[in-house]
Amino acid sequence: MKLIISNLKMNFTLEEAKSYKEALDTLECKKNTLIICPSYPYLSYFNGKNYYLGSQNIASRKMGSLTGEVSIEQLISLGIQYAIIGHSERRIYSNEDDHLIRKKMALCFDYHVVPILCIGESLEEKEKKLEVLKKQLDTVLYDLELKEIIIAYEPVWSIGTGNTPAHDEIKSTLQWIKEYMKNNYSIECKVIYGGSVNQRNIESLNRIEEIDGYLIGGASLKIEELRKIIEILEVKK
Numbered sequence: 381m382k383l384i385i386s387n388l389k390m391n392f393t394l395e396e397a398k399s400y401k402e403a404l405d406t407l408e409c410k411k412n413t414l415i416i417c418p419s420y421p422y423l424s425y426f427n428g429k430n431y432y433l434g435s436q437n438i439a440s441r442k443m444g445s446l447t448g449e450v451s452i453e454q455l456i457s458l459g460i461q462y463a464i465i466g467h468s469e470r471r472i473y474s475n476e477d478d479h480l481i482r483k484k485m486a487l488c489f490d491y492h493v494v495p496i497l498c499i500g501e502s503l504e505e506k507e508k509k510l511e512v513l514k515k516q517l518d519t520v521l522y523d524l525e526l527k528e529i530i531i532a533y534e535p536v537w538s539i540g541t542g543n544t545p546a547h548d549e550i551k552s553t554l555q556w557i558k559e560y561m562k563n564n565y566s567i568e569c570k571v572i573y574g575g576s577v578n579q580r581n582i583e584s585l586n587r588i589e590e591i592d593g594y595l596i597g598g599a600s601l602k603i604e605e606l607r608k609i610i611e612i613l614e615v616k617k
């Protein structure tokens with residue numbers, strides 16, 4: 381079973397979102413788990429039976445006076461069971477740091493929403509990748525009471541660029557994350573890969589056993605490409 385997580389980011393008008401949703405209802409995803417993360421305003425339209433719903437973010441506080449934010453309770457009332465936390469675009473463009481991300485993770489655990497925690501190194505940090513990942517994990521998770529968690533390894537330099545790390549690098553990084561979480565947090569978690577996943581590279585990526593799923597941006601916006609990716613993953617074990 382693989383996780384296929386579609387991060388629609390800040391795309392689609394309401395009409396486009398509605399027609400995407402209609403096409404989504406015709407997709408067959410039986411062996412794997414499909415999770416769709418639309419923009420907040422469209423969450424209530426995405427109520428299909430063949431996928432779960434995730435949010436792209438949550439507010440760092442529970443409820444109340446926080447203009448322009450959306451709370452985890454509000455998102456749960458719209459049907460989410462998953463939340464992307466700490467995406468690199470939020471780290472870069474909204475100045476989210478590991479301390480803020482930690483608050484959001486704690487809320488997810490409190491409310492039994494499964495966090496999809498994004499970690500990954502920038503191009504400049506490539507040489508010290510494991511050090512960067514370790515710091516991101518520890519600042520965010522240290523001393524929290526962990527529940528179910530999905531970790532998304534998304535190298536920042538791979539997002540939207542068409543470049544992916546060499547497959548043996550993805551393999552060893554995911555292996556390292558799994559071992560690190562087991563040894564330091566006594567937890568076996570699913571670790572997924574994100575960054576320029578598409579219908580052309582999904583078959584070869586899927587030969588990497590360590591990958592428990594994919595966080596897909598651009599390619600998931602095109603419903604026929606998403607269909608193709610799902611079909612390719614359906615025929616695999």
Ligand code: 13P
Binds near residue numbers: 596597
């Ligand atoms: P792309 O698939 O467009 O590279 O985006 C990856 C991503 O950021 C998913 O969260």
